[in-house]
Amino acid sequence: MSATPYKQLEQEWQRLHAFRGALALLRWDAAVMMPRGSADVRGEQLATLETEIHALLTTPKVSRLLDRAQASEGTLTDWECANLRQMRRQRDHAIATPASLVSSLARATSMAEVRWAEARQSNQFRIFAPHLEEVLHLVRDKAALLGQALGLSPYDALADEFTPGLRVVEIDTLFGAVSRRLPSLIREGIARQADSLPIPVAGRFSASKQKLLIAEIMKAMGFPFDRGRLDESEHPFTEGVAGDIRITTRIDSADPFTGLLAAMHEMGHALYDLGVPKEWATQPVARERGMAMEESQSLLVEMIVCRSRGFVTYLRPLLEKHFGVTGPEWEVDNLYRLLTRVRRSAVRVDADELTYPLHIMLRYDLEKQLLSGQLAIRDLPEAWNAGMEARLELRPGTDTEGCLQDIHWAHGFFGYFPSYSIGGAIAAQLFESLRGEVPDIDEQIARGEFAGLAGWLREHVHGLGAKLPLQALLKQATGKPLAAAPLLRYLEARYLEGAR
Amino acid sequence: MSATPYKQLEQEWQRLHAFRGALALLRWDAAVMMPRGSADVRGEQLATLETEIHALLTTPKVSRLLDRAQASEGTLTDWECANLRQMRRQRDHAIATPASLVSSLARATSMAEVRWAEARQSNQFRIFAPHLEEVLHLVRDKAALLGQALGLSPYDALADEFTPGLRVVEIDTLFGAVSRRLPSLIREGIARQADSLPIPVAGRFSASKQKLLIAEIMKAMGFPFDRGRLDESEHPFTEGVAGDIRITTRIDSADPFTGLLAAMHEMGHALYDLGVPKEWATQPVARERGMAMEESQSLLVEMIVCRSRGFVTYLRPLLEKHFGVTGPEWEVDNLYRLLTRVRRSAVRVDADELTYPLHIMLRYDLEKQLLSGQLAIRDLPEAWNAGMEARLELRPGTDTEGCLQDIHWAHGFFGYFPSYSIGGAIAAQLFESLRGEVPDIDEQIARGEFAGLAGWLREHVHGLGAKLPLQALLKQATGKPLAAAPLLRYLEARYLEGAR
Structure with missing residues (x-):
């Protein structure tokens, strides 16, 4: 007897999974290892693989199998049904975007990423501008086509690709609630901290020692170094597939915290990748539940956990062990004040939790304007600076x-940024429930025990993969739909009351 | 007007080229970067890509286009005809080996390579044995199928895949001529050197300094570091495609020459990759003219050039610059004696030119016996040791x-080894002609000028890609067919007369 249509689909997706793994490695290498001059060659390789994936998704055979599997849905398990939904979704998105566009985008973004890095290094926007122009042009085409096929506005269509179901109207509601409270919260928080400013730390912290410290913490959190790596790259990221997960960070030898916290951010992503159901590893239902949920995990680990009093208690002796540092500036209270210091700053990845959403809202506004054509690429630097001034009072x-x-736009990732702050709200909401169910979570973390944290997340989030829609997953995990209130409660507790 | 059948084929092979480039990167990463535990994941990726390449080569569409292009061969240029021949050859080989076998081999060799490394590290053949068994089993199937399709014996079929046209009868003739002279030549060479043994060098030579020295020499030879890398791996290799070429070497911090000469060996391969005609870069005609020619280039650079008096004259001040070494052991005469020292030793990659062919002949005999089933895997260690004793008087x-x-068998590369010594003979024959046309080649090399060397090779070998059959290429470059005489002349001149 031959395999059922559904089982045949699983085999097709197993191939797709291998292609995606190869693509992930090609991208990791491009950011970490590849010689700069080889971007053109890599671009061709990425484009060819992307095109192949696209071709596999859009074959008549796959559509036929999807229809036949759908017809006998009654015989499938919950997980199989959810897997089938993910397959259909991928096929629908692929059919809406022609192969020529997919390969042009792969080629254009591959070049744009290299030029972005060069432009950044030499502070010359004009090196990057023409490449961003080309990427934007292609993204605009994609948004129009996807939007038409899915019955969505262009921006919604792009956002939906990253976080299924996320719409401008939801983003605006949540961002509205947050931005009504945030400016006063930032002012109050800064004023409160002014009474007891932290002593700054100084010294040279070699990259090799920093990586040893980071690796020790990653191990404590359960990162399997026999199936993963930690490296350095211009822009930290997590890449790979379950079974070979690669984290990068950006090390600053004058500061032991930048690299650590960037790595912890990525560790949040890695825990997600590590926690998806193993028996579904090659299938789409085992992937993360959209980018907002993905970012919630990195923010939860980096911001909520790794800047907590508990974590700092665990970290203090490790800093002494790896860097030989002692003194009042290395005491728990001071370190906590350092890591929760609120300061308006220019750079998103260095921003604190309070000001972070303002960075996101700026990008969200600008990318909508770029997409609609309201803002020209050449005017982007000035629009950016003006937006920073309006929101964060600095240029x-x-x-x-x-x-x-940020690399995102070079990457073609328009519609991604909101997922960060939606993710921030999800993180706070999840952690509020986690704390309710694991009351000694702070003490566990202070002892360097992360099994309680990882276990709760695995049970309520990671282990479910993409089985449930985002809102249903959140409701099941926390009992409530997505809202801004838990985030605001959390921020007020930490920054106005100094709790945790 | 739509593209001609031939032009459509070029497009198909452009895709294949991108897939091959992705495969090359996946293999490079597996040897240099990948965490050990991820071999299973990588194995799936390699198998999927290999299968895809196989599927592309065996589509009815490609066969139809090949027939139609063949029919209008009269309208094609020389290069296009040669390209078409290479395409047909690839298609014929692919059709002879079923996809299931290709993917099983990819999976099996991927695991076998990891176990080989583990077995090597812990000196436990039994860790590797079952994996080698499986690889051998699959290679045997492949040899039978290929042999049947091409009308060749199983071993000839495998050898033909690496070096098109190479047959056991040719190998036996050349190996016969060489092995008749070699034992006495080795004895005489060793006796002659006993009169003036080199002073050994001692010290610690850090990996980072060694890599700087190697990189400086690679640059002088024309290696483009903006489009290539130098790294370390267990077994040195060259991987990648024109536009992103990656060399690895194995550094021994007690000896500054092992890593350098291994890198120079790989540099010979890299010069070939760099010299193939750029306008054909994505096409099969731009690939090297078989593995014997490929190995001739690495041996020419490592053995003939980089152990010459001229090269040592160039090297001496570089050693002083990078390692701060001076003294009699670092003088040109002594270094030359060190680098041309003849010693019977156990390890092929450390062997000198005189004893090297004996290492190859051992492997050639053993792999024929393994393939035919005359020798069982479990008896391999003893057969190896006995063979070493018979040939090189050591266990x-x-x-x-x-x-x-050697990694070759783990890799599934049975039928490869003869190409090394056939390559050695080709190298000597080419260099004899090169010296005739560039009489001051030794002085150029002594000055660190490699343009004369690289230029001659590019004109007579690299730039022709796979345009001509091996024998025709050699005849055109040297005026003579392949023979053992130039090799023996070269070895006698260096080891009995102490010339160059």
Whole structure:
């Protein structure tokens, strides 16, 4: 007897999974290892693989199998049904975007990423501008086509690709609630902290020692170094597939915290990848539940956990062990004040939790304007700087610290940024429930025990993969739909009451 | 007007080229970067891509286009005809080996390579044995199928895949001529050197300094570091495609020459990759003219050039610059004696030119016996050791220095080894002609000028890609067919007369 249509689909997706794994490695290498001059060659390789994936998704055979599997849905398990839904979704998205567009985008973004890095290094936006122009042009085509096929506005269509179901109207509601409270919260928080400013730390912290410290913490959190790596790259990221997960961070030898916290951010992503159901590893239902949920995990680990009093208690002796540092500036209270210091700054990845959403809202506004054509690429640096001034009362000193700071647009990732702050709200909501169910979570973390944290997340989030829609997953995990209130409660507790 | 059948084929092979480039990167990463535990994941990725390449080569569409292009061959240029021949050859080989076998081999060799490395590290052949067994089993199937399709014996069929046109009868003739002279030549050479043994060098030579020295020499030879890398791996290799070429070497911090000469060996391969005609870069005609020619280039650079008096004259001040070394052991005469020292040793990659062919002949005999079933895997270690004793009058101390020393069989590369010594003969024959046409080649090299060397090779070998059959290429470059005489003349001149 031959395999059922559904089982045949699983085999097709197993191939797709291998292609995606190869693509992930090609991208990791491009950011970490590849010689700069080889971007053109890599671009061709990425484009060819992307095109192949696209071709596999859009074959008549796959559509036929999807229809036949759908017809006998009654015989499938919950997980199989959810897997089938993910397959259909991928096929629908693929059919809506022609192969020529997919390969042009792969080629254009591959070049744009290299030029972005060069532009950043030499602080010359004009090196990047023509490449961003080309990427934007292609993304605009994609948004129009996807939007038409899915019955969505262009921006919604792009956002939906990253976080299924996320719409501008939801984003605006949540961002509205947050931005009504945030400016006063930032002012109050800064004023409160002014009474007891932290002593700054100083010294040289070699990259090799920092990586040893980070690796020790990653191990404590359960990162399997026999199936993963930690490296350095211009822009930290997590890449790979379950079974070979690669984290990068950016090390600053004058500061032991930048690299650590960037790695912890990525560790949040890695825990997600590690926690998806193993028996579904090659199938789409085992992937993360959209980018907002993905970012919630990195923010939960980096911001909520790794800047807590508990974590700092665990970290203090490790800093002494790896860097030999002692003194009042290395005591728990001071370290906590350092890691929760609120300061308006130009760079998103260095921003604290309170000001972070303002960075996101700026990008969200600008990318909508770029997409609609309201804002021209050449005017981006100035629009960026003006937006920073309006929101954060400062102007970046250079474009490198301004509109060149993020790789996302070079990558073609328009519609991604909101997922960060939606993710921040999800993180706070999840952690509020986690704390309710694991009351000694802070003490566990202070002892360097992360099984309680990882276990709760695995049970309520990671282990479910993409089985449930985002809102249903959140409701099941926390009992409530997505809202801004838990985030605001959390921020007020930490920054106005100094709790945790 | 739509593209001609031939032009459509070029497009198909452009895709294949991108897939091959992705495969090359996946393999490079597996040897240099990948965490050990991820071999299973990588194995799936490699198998999927290999299968895809196989599927592309065997589509009815490609066969139809090949027939139609063949029919209008009269309208094609020389290069296009040669390209078409290479395409047909690839298609014929692919059709002869079923997809299931290709993917099983990819999976099996991917695991076998990891186990080989583990077995080598712990000197436990039994860790590797079952994986080698499986690889051998699959290679045997492949040899039978290929042989049947091409009308060749199983071994000839495998050898033909690496070096098109190479047959056991040719190998036996050349090996016969060489092995008649070699034993006495080795004895005489060793006796002659006994009169003035080199002073050994001692010290610690850090990996980072060694890599700087190697990189400086690679640059002088024309290696483009903006489009290539130098790294370390267990077994040195060259991987990648024109536009992103990656060399690895194995550094020994007690000896500054092992890593350098291994890198120079790979540099010979890299010069070939760099010299193929750029306008054909994505097409099969731009690939190297078989593995014997490929190995001739690495041996020419490592053995003939980089152990010459001229090269040592160039090297001496570089050693002083990078390692701060001076003294009689670092003088040109002594270095030359060190680098041309003849010693019977257990390890092929450390062997001198005189004893090297004996290492190859051992492997050639053993792999023929393994393939035919005359020799069982479990008896391999003993057969290896006995063969070493018979040929080189020594027994390896461990299997790591015995039958575990080479990755080739783990890789599934049976039928490859003869190409090394055929390559050695080709190298000597080419260099004899080169010296005739560039009489001051030694002085150029002594000045660190490699343009004369690279230019001659590019004109007579590299730039022709796979345009001509091996024998025709050699005839055109040297005026003579392949023979053992130039090799023996060269070895006698260096080891009995002490010239160059």
